[in-house]
Structures are given as C-alpha cells and as structure tokens.
Amino acid sequence: MKVILVDDERLALEYLERQLLKFDNIEIVGLFSDPLVAREEILRKDVDAVFLDISLPEINGIELADQLLGFKPQLNIVFVTAYNEYAIKAFELNAIDYIVKPTRAERLTKTVDRIRKLQHSIVEDEAVEADHDLRLHLLKQVSVELPKGQFTLLQWRTSKAQELFLFLLQHRGQLVRKSVLIDLLWPEYESDKVYSQLYTAVYHIRKTLQPYGERFQISNTTEGYILNMNNVIxxxxxxxxxxxxxxxxxxxxxxxxxxxxxxxxxxxxxxxxxxxxxxxxxxxxxxxxxxxxxxxxxxxxxxxxxxxxxxxxxxxxxxxxxxxxxxxxxxxxxxxxxxxxxxxxxxxxxxxxxxxxxxxxxxxxxxxxxxxxxxxxxxx
Incomplete structure (x- = not known):
C-alpha cells in the first residue's frame, strides 16, 4: 500500500510515519507540509491512501480531499485531526476514516485494516461490471437495479449527503454553484464553517458511489459541481x-x-x-x-x-x-x-x-x- 502523509507540523508527520512503518506492506511515498505541493504529488503519483491533516495553511484539509477525489475517486483518505471525537461528530466527520492526535496504535490498526479491506473487497451485490448499464430508480423509492435484476438501496452516511446527491442528480450535466448548495442545505451555518460541511458531504457521496466506478462523476470547479453519468439509465x-x-x-x-x-x-x-x-x-x-x-x-x-x-x-x-x-x-x-x-x-x-x-x-x-x-x- 502506497501512502502519502500531509501535515503542516513536521514532528506530527514524522511520528505518524514511524507508526505506519510498523505495519507490513506499507510504503510511505511522500511526506508534505505544504498542501498545495502535496496535491500535485498525489495527483501525479500512484497512491493508495492519504493521511491528511484537517487544519492546513492555504487550504482546508476537507476541501483538499474533495479536490483529490474529483480526480481520483478510488483514493482512500484518512483525516488526521486535533479535534476530539465530540467535535468531529459536530462536523459530521464521524463517518469518514479519521485519527485523533496523538495517534494510538490500536486506532491506527483499525484504520489500516479498513483501507486494506476496501482495496481488496469486491462486494458482489454492489459491484457492477463496466460494460453493463446501471438502472437508477427515482419513482417512489430510490434504488439501484443491478445487471442480474437485484435491487439495492444507496446507503447514505448523512441526510445532507443524500439530499445533495439527489439535487445534483436533478440538475445532472449542469454546473450547480456552491453558493446555491450552501443556501439550500446549510443556510444557518457561519461562512467560515459551511464550506467544510459541503466538502464533507461531497466526500460522502463519492464514497457511496465508489462501487459503481466511472458511472457517476462529480467534477469540482471553482464555482461549483457538475454530476455527469455514463451508462446509467x-x-x-x-x-x-x-x-x-x-x-x-x-x-x-x-x-x-x-x-x-x-x-x-x-x-x-x-x-x-x-x-x-x-x-x-x-x-x-x-x-x-x-x-x-x-x-x-x-x-x-x-x-x-x-x-x-x-x-x-x-x-x-x-x-x-x-x-x-x-x-x-x-x-x-x-x-x-x-x-x-x-x-x-x-x-x-x-x-x-x-x-x-x-x-x-x-x-x-x-x-x-x-x-x-x-x-x-x-x-x-
């Protein structure tokens, strides 16, 4: 497993590197304090997972994750944060892989195991062959019809992620401005926190849609998001x-x-x-x-x-x-x-x-x- 670490605290980077190197078959291919440099390297290299600090200079860690997943939807991102678990739940990050500083060996083990399972598992009732059309039902109950005729429900981490996906789906192929999404879903949030909510919800959507490969593509632009679909009926x-x-x-x-x-x-x-x-x-x-x-x-x-x-x-x-x-x-x-x-x-x-x-x-x-x-x- 090839891993990149991103944290603006050098000591934290080196500590996490030492912890991860205790695991078999993990190769640290980069340590970065500058998130913008890290972004270029992650996009350029063959990387399986990124351990990413949330609080970074110049760009929020969640926003950076959103940008990376726009180009590499299969990328496994683990957030590293100084927030306690209560604060993380308040920001709806409890459903994303995360590690609270200082990292504990048992928590890190769970995270690594989870990434490995995600890498190697092919869930038969959700995995869809690329050459088959996928049918998405929106009348009455939202469900996915697989090639063999089975139906499965999309499992959403949060209600906001679900509504965001359905809104983008209704406006499929069109640019939906981030300001519109924020006004729709988080009108009560302060401006300095609301973008983290948006990026987190998009992250959740990409994870939910991951089993369906390239059929659903959410493109991130400076102004907003575009949902495009391939071989989806x-x-x-x-x-x-x-x-x-x-x-x-x-x-x-x-x-x-x-x-x-x-x-x-x-x-x-x-x-x-x-x-x-x-x-x-x-x-x-x-x-x-x-x-x-x-x-x-x-x-x-x-x-x-x-x-x-x-x-x-x-x-x-x-x-x-x-x-x-x-x-x-x-x-x-x-x-x-x-x-x-x-x-x-x-x-x-x-x-x-x-x-x-x-x-x-x-x-x-x-x-x-x-x-x-x-x-x-x-x-x-």
Whole structure:
C-alpha cells in the first residue's frame, strides 16, 4: 500500500510515519507540509491512501480531499485531526476514516485494516461490471437495479449527503454553484464553517458511489459541481422518452401505451419532502394523469367500458384526491344502473377529501350526485 502523509507540523508527520512503518506492506511515498505541493504529488503519483491533516495553511484539509477525489475517486483518505471525537461528530466527520492526535496504535490498526479491506473487497451485490448499464430508480423509492435484476438501496452516511446527491442528480450535466448548495442545505451555518460541511458531504457521496466506478462523476470547479453519468439509465427519463415517442392513441398502439404507463410506479422522489423536487414531481405527475385520462377516454369512445373503469380506478388508487376520476366512475356506474357503486365511489371521494384536506367534493360533483340520488329514489 502506497501512502502519502500531509501535515503542516513536521514532528506530527514524522511520528505518524514511524507508526505506519510498523505495519507490513506499507510504503510511505511522500511526506508534505505544504498542501498545495502535496496535491500535485498525489495527483501525479500512484497512491493508495492519504493521511491528511484537517487544519492546513492555504487550504482546508476537507476541501483538499474533495479536490483529490474529483480526480481520483478510488483514493482512500484518512483525516488526521486535533479535534476530539465530540467535535468531529459536530462536523459530521464521524463517518469518514479519521485519527485523533496523538495517534494510538490500536486506532491506527483499525484504520489500516479498513483501507486494506476496501482495496481488496469486491462486494458482489454492489459491484457492477463496466460494460453493463446501471438502472437508477427515482419513482417512489430510490434504488439501484443491478445487471442480474437485484435491487439495492444507496446507503447514505448523512441526510445532507443524500439530499445533495439527489439535487445534483436533478440538475445532472449542469454546473450547480456552491453558493446555491450552501443556501439550500446549510443556510444557518457561519461562512467560515459551511464550506467544510459541503466538502464533507461531497466526500460522502463519492464514497457511496465508489462501487459503481466511472458511472457517476462529480467534477469540482471553482464555482461549483457538475454530476455527469455514463451508462446509467434513469427510470424517469426512460418512461418519459417511451411515452413521448408513441404516436397518438389508437388501436394499434393502445397496448403499448398501457405497458408504458405501468413503468410509472409512483411519484418522483416520493419518499422525500424536499421543496425543490415539487416542480419536477408535478410535471411528471401531470404527464401521467393526462395520458391516463386519455387512455380511459379512448376506451370509452370504443365502448370498452371495463377497460375504461380499470383506468379510472387506477387513477383513484394512485391519486385518491383526483376528483374527476371518481366523477367519471360515478357517471359510468350510473349509466350501468350500478347504484351501490355510485354511492360507494362518492363516499370514497368524500372520505378521501375530508381525511386529507378537510374539504368537500367540488360543487359540480356534489350537485350531480344529489340530482342522481333524487332521480334514483323517484324511480324506485
């Protein structure tokens, strides 16, 4: 294992060097007090791990780690810090490899063992062959579909890292300014501490995405970050592309429409309440609703009533507050003299609206139902 040490305290560098040389198969290929010189050497040399002091002149150690990982995502970085463990947790660094000065032999042993395991382990249920497309699901639950059909959840070290990744993903291929990310995720932090939070979160993201190789690339610029993807299929993109490429609904393509609509398994990032997802969520939901209503309407025009009912029921199941779907079912049941189903559908709508938003059905629906009920009573 080739290792570089970076610390502006020379005595600390030499002490850590002596400690590490006690381990087998560790080669110290550089000791640096100047972080900028260290950066050039780390990028130039074949290095497996960097032991990096957090408090450095000219550049923060976490920022330096972020820059290095932008070019070498497989690099193992261990932070060396004078902070006690409580302070480290306050800065959300407890999930990153770190050593508190002065270094203890048993703690250093754990760190070295961990690096070696990371170097040699290939986790079968996460490792993805480079020549296969990776499918990332964003509808309903966020998950990764591996080539053999298994699903796995992305495991995030912190909630901030998770939100940051999803925000970059929503703006994939675009430069997202650091100032925008800071205002979004850490508006309450002081300016001298907030960049450490950002760099730490990006570090966490890169570690989470490491098993997927070059598929996810986060480029760091002076102004911000860009997330690019290679051989990654997003379910939202796949669904929208298939839908928009279909011609108008007709007998030839109706089955393909139905199958395509099945790919929409839930709302975009449904399990998260991030305010910034709402616009995209509503856009995709609107596409699904418009197409669902169009399919149901086509079935009605073709007198395929059972299929139309299935479509409207599906809309009601997906979005219980979608009044027009309930109303369409009520009218269809009424035309079929299925009186109990009309009552059941109206009550289902009434209860859903009362429980969720404490309102009654729209006037035109309530008035239609009252008129229908009177006619039904008179006929009986």
């Amino acid at each position: 997003l379910d939202i993109v796949e669904w929208e592309d298939k839908l928009t490429q279909l011609p108008r609904i007709n007998e030839e393509f109706i089955d393909e429409y139905v199958e395509t609509m099945k790919l929409y398994t839930g709302d975009y990032l449904q399990e998260f309440d991030y305010w910034w997802t709402e616009s995209e969520r509503q856009r995709l939901k609107g596409m699904w609703l418009f197409t669902s209503y169009s399919i149901a309407d086509w079935y009605q025009q073709q007198q395929l009533i059972d299929q139309a009912i299935i479509c409207y029921v599906n809309i009601c199941n997906q979005y219980p507050l979608e009044e027009e779907a309930h109303f369409s079912l009520m009218k269809m049941y009424a035309s079929m003299d299925r009186h109990s189903m009309v009552e059941k559908q109206f009550n289902l709508l009434l209860n859903s609206l009362q429980e969720e938003v404490s309102v009654s059905p729209s006037n035109h629906i309530s008035e239609w139902y009252e008129l229908w009920a009177k006619k039904t009573i008179m006929q009986n």
